[in-house]
Amino acid sequence: MINSDENITKIINFIKEKTGIDINQDKFKKFYAKKIEQIIKEENYNNFPGLYSDLISNKNPDLIQKIINTVTINETYFFREEEHFRIMVKNIIPELMKIRPQGETINILSAPCSSGEEVYSILIHLLENPHLIRERDFMIIGIDINTSALEIAKKGIYTKGSMRAVPPHLVSKYFIKEKNFYRIKNSLQEFVSFENVNVRDKYSMKRLGKFDIIFSRNMFIYFDEHSRKETIATFYSMLKPEGYLILGHTERIPETSEMFVKQKHKNSIIYKKR
Ligand SMILES: C[S@@+](CC[C@H](N)C(=O)[O-])C[C@H]1O[C@@H](n2cnc3c(N)ncnc32)[C@H](O)[C@@H]1O
Known part of the structure; x- marks a missing residue:
């Protein structure tokens, strides 16, 4: 047809x-x-x-x-482009803690989250830095347009391929091995939530609220120029002042952008809202 x-x-x-x-x-x-x-x-x-x-x-x-x-291409794995998570716990969150009022929750969005590995990688990096979670509450939301990927995220059951970059001591700490699968421990699931949202739907995006950090990795590579620009503007409007946008290693915001200041950390580039 x-x-x-x-x-x-x-x-x-x-x-x-x-x-x-x-x-x-x-x-x-x-x-x-x-x-x-x-x-x-x-x-x-x-x-x-x-x-x-x-x-x-x-x-x-x-x-x-x-x-x-x-x-939609849902390829993802735990600790993908791990440097971003290290920058988050070492640089971004300590900086935000200094400027955000005491008691204000730090909100983190993974858009897109695919089957949830990115969301749990964020959480595990926070849990591995207990001084951060002692001082603040965190909210972590993952969104994606693919409902099959989100079903996996909600179940929290993963294949060996997803685990390839997780150090063994963290596998045993945060996962339960079941035959050929790895199940994320129940105690972790209550810290995160997943929603079926299309990043191109501005209304649904804004309803999610305001965020301190937005991870948007390995989606823009599939987008046309116009959609990329509009979605970056949506993210900008959803970020709190001086919040951060983190893209995949091969993705960039045009040098001429007046919305973000580029920051280089080792091999990674991250973007801070102006
Ligand atoms: C390659 S995965 C990236 C997952 C993860 N961020 C990572 O870097 O490993 C790309 C994801 O983008 C999602 N996606 C594509 N277009 C989208 C849209 N308009 N709104 C929300 N998610 C979208 C796909 O469903 C897919 O799960």
């Missing part, structure tokens, strides 16, 4: 508008066309105009969610 280039372009543009994800025709044909055809069949569509009209009018949220789950 979506085999003409014209129809494929329409679907690609719909995905870009909705999520920010920019997929070219070749990649779409190679990786996604078959899977999306299958979803369309399951949802009982038999002509493209009917399908397309339901997509753009948001008439079938289930269909849209299935397409989103198909085109």
Whole structure:
């Protein structure tokens, strides 16, 4: 049904508008066309105009969610780009503790969190620095657009691949080994929460509140320029004064940005709200 280039372009543009994800025709044909055809069949569509009209009018949220789950790349693992977490506990949080009023919670957002490894990596680094959690309360929220990834995050059950960068003494401290899986200890789950939110939906984003630190790693690499710019502006508006935005190692904010000051720490670049 979506085999003409014209129809494929329409679907690609719909995905870009909705999520920010920019997929070219070749990649779409190679990786996604078959899977999306299958979803369309399951949802009982038999002509493209009917399908397309339901997509753009948001008439079938289930269909849209299935397409989103198909085109999002959820690769992640615990302690990925670990230097960021070390900078968080050594530099960012001590600095914020000095300027935030006594008793104010430090709010941290992981957007996107995929299956939750980033959220738990943040938490484990905090727990490994008890002087920080003795002094302050922390709130950690993970959001993602992919509902299958979020199900894993909520269950907290991971495969060996996700654990590849976690030092063995921390594996035994924070996880329970079950056959071929590793389950995050229940006591950790109560410190974090996960929500299905699209970063392109400004209203839902702002409803999450204001944050001291936003991690947004390895999502912008899939976005088009316009969506990237708009989402950076959304993050800016969600950060408290002098809050920090942390992107993936290959992602950058344009040098000309007046929203953030770039800070270099060893091999990492982080961004502080002006
Ligand atoms: C490669 S993972 C990165 C996960 C983690 N931050 C890390 O660096 O390991 C990219 C995630 O971005 C999510 N994503 C893509 N577009 C999104 C959007 N518009 N809103 C929220 N999440 C999105 C995908 O579902 C996927 O889980």
